[in-house]
């Protein structure tokens with residue numbers, strides 16, 4: 001077991017009261033890993049508070065145990081926990097509970113994540129940037145600590161891992177990820193039910209929003225870049241929120257031959273900002289492109305938010321940045 005993992009387990013064992021937070025607009029990995037850790041710690045007799053708003057979750061809300069989520073507004077009046085665990089939060093900015101984000105220095109923090117851009121905030125930071133998912137890290141931790149997995153915990157971890165690996169298909173899927181999957185199946189997860197809920201089914205409004213996204217597809221740079229765009233009125237017309245379009249960046253990413261895919265969107269929830277969801281194929285780095293706009297993430301998947309910016313303006317800025325970004329590096333002088 002590596003030393004940082006040992007330290008992480010020691011922090012969890014030492015604390016009696018533990019608060020768990022994850023990133024804003026939690027995806028399957030964020031909510032699945034958080035819920036699994038909360039249940040694991042409860043099994044160890046800890047007093048656990050998991051802060052998240054159910055309506056913000058950008059994944060099917062099918063997991064058992066989501067009724068235990070505590071609303072972020074309640075963090076301010078709550079007793080300070082012995083330990084705060086931040087899961088899947090690539091930066092402090094991403095922490096979804098405003099009171100905690102603004103007072104982070106006053107908490108004792110364990111930071112568990114797999115984003116390469118994570119600045120390692122926290123007393124202990126267990127950041128494994130080539131791990132498939134935070135879910136796989138929570139599974140590794142539970143195994144190392146010898147904590148038992150119930151079916152309910154295993155299902156939360158399954159949702160986490162299949163979300164971030166695209167059902168064990170992306171390059172982040174390592175042998176250890178499949179070992180994790182095998183272990184979760186041994187815990188009797190209902191994999192076909194969960195996979196259908198996550199990948200196969202969508203509400204009618206979401207399918208209509210998807211049709212708008214397809215209709216917006218543009219190809220830039222002679223086929224090197226594919227983009228789609230959605231604006232607040234699109235979400236309104238389809239009765240959708242931004243969590244419904246979590247995976248829409250897969251639409252431009254699917255265009256054969258492209259190196260960079262960008263999904264520009266401005267949601268009803270926050271009309272003053274435009275978000276960029278970015279995907280890249282080697283050797284282009286999505287996180288490097290996101291960094292041009294103050295964002296971050298992984299080489300293959302990243303995101304950025306441009307404040308006080310319309311979708312059209314964000315598209316202009318991205319397009320203007322592309323020539324320098326995609327230009328081949330000059331040949332070394334001989």
Ligand SMILES: [Mn+2]
Pocket residue numbers: 029030088114133134164
């Ligand atoms: Mn993740």
